[in-house]
Amino acid sequence: MKRFSHIAGIAALALALASSSCQGKAPAPTGGGTAKEEPKKLYIFNWTYYTPDSVIEKFEKEFGVDVVYDVFDSNETMYSKLEAGGAGYDIVFPSADYVTIMAKQGMLQGIDKARLANWKNVDPGLVAKAVYDPGCEYSVPYYMGASGVAVNRKAVGTYDKSWSVFARKDLKGKMCMLDDMREVLGDALKFKGMSVNETDPAKVKAAADLVAKEWKPNLLKFDAEAFGKSFAQGEVVVAQGYAEVIFAELEETRWGEVDFFIPKEGGPLYIDSMVLLKGSKNVDLAYKFMDFIHRPEIYAEFCDYFRFPATANVPARGLLKTTPHYTVDQLGNCELKLDLGEDLAIYNQVWQDIKVGK
Numbered sequence: 001m002k003r004f005s006h007i008a009g010i011a012a013l014a015l016a017l018a019s020s021s022c023q024g025k026a027p028a029p030t031g032g033g034t035a036k037e038e039p040k041k042l043y044i045f046n047w048t049y050y051t052p053d054s055v056i057e058k059f060e061k062e063f064g065v066d067v068v069y070d071v072f073d074s075n076e077t078m079y080s081k082l083e084a085g086g087a088g089y090d091i092v093f094p095s096a097d098y099v100t101i102m103a104k105q106g107m108l109q110g111i112d113k114a115r116l117a118n119w120k121n122v123d124p125g126l127v128a129k130a131v132y133d134p135g136c137e138y139s140v141p142y143y144m145g146a147s148g149v150a151v152n153r154k155a156v157g158t159y160d161k162s163w164s165v166f167a168r169k170d171l172k173g174k175m176c177m178l179d180d181m182r183e184v185l186g187d188a189l190k191f192k193g194m195s196v197n198e199t200d201p202a203k204v205k206a207a208a209d210l211v212a213k214e215w216k217p218n219l220l221k222f223d224a225e226a227f228g229k230s231f232a233q234g235e236v237v238v239a240q241g242y243a244e245v246i247f248a249e250l251e252e253t254r255w256g257e258v259d260f261f262i263p264k265e266g267g268p269l270y271i272d273s274m275v276l277l278k279g280s281k282n283v284d285l286a287y288k289f290m291d292f293i294h295r296p297e298i299y300a301e302f303c304d305y306f307r308f309p310a311t312a313n314v315p316a317r318g319l320l321k322t323t324p325h326y327t328v329d330q331l332g333n334c335e336l337k338l339d340l341g342e343d344l345a346i347y348n349q350v351w352q353d354i355k356v357g358k
Helices: 004-022 054-061 074-082 096-104 117-121 124-129 163-167 181-191 203-218 227-232 243-248 252-257 284-293 294-308 315-319 342-358
Strands: 042-047 067-070 138-144 148-152 174-179 219-222 238-241 260-261 268-276
Touching: 042 284, 054 067, 054 284, 054 294, 067 074, 067 315, 074 096, 074 174, 096 117, 096 268, 117 284, 124 138, 124 174, 138 284, 148 163, 148 243, 163 174, 163 203, 163 238, 174 181, 174 227, 181 268, 203 219, 203 342, 219 227, 227 284, 227 342, 238 243, 238 252, 243 260, 243 294, 252 260, 268 284, 284 294
Parallel strands: 042 067, 174 219, 174 238
Antiparallel strands: 138 268, 148 238, 148 260
């Protein structure tokens, strides 16, 4: 989640400092007093709408730290920024395939699990799925989920809980899909009964043709950033996206208008993890934060805020106070996206063709 309150606080502090500077320097402390030590800082780079303010604020208060929290809207955006020099982040939240890429390129520090008292709470079944980082050598699982489809019940009427909804010509110009190559092509591959990690050029091309010829003509746009706002404002009545983003843009009184589902064919499964960047200047605080997240009560607070099932933390499942927007069972047909290596070029080419209209 974007931390608007934190940003507003920084702005207010800056204004106050500017005001005091206009009035001249403050007098030096008297009576033997010493200047108050500035709080330590932890620099986090995370997905938009992904950590509640309340969790960040509790961590800041308990450990006497300021969290500097920046956001990104895709793995590609995150990776490009870090590759170009980044901004001195400590913890980043990549998806599975990007953990592999970043580890191979020497961007990450190994994880010392002896420094994580709450590692015992992480679901062993999820760790077993983490074939992109065997044994979670470089990553601490944060959340496992999938993108789905949000439908405005009143505007759409009857519909099949399938990716085929995007082929409906009667909804032309009122739907959007993510501007995310692996997500959209993965959806089409699963719809055709294939793997989201398919590398046969002919099969990937067949999935791309489905997107280009049957889905894209009915879309208003591909959008990975503002789809939640577009749905909330009625600009679109069907949107592929993430539940936490869709519902964050709606007043809770409107939640009943929405049916959010994971299509029956399945789609790309994601495991987002916390990783420690090589060169981090705040390693101790980073470990404290990762361990803090996996306290059962804190993980349950995170899941309750977004109405998530507690996929990564077993004890937290018994502490949830809300009903999740989707269930673990609905993820049954989903498949984890893996690093495709050189074969990613196949996807890049067909996605470019889709985007430019070839």
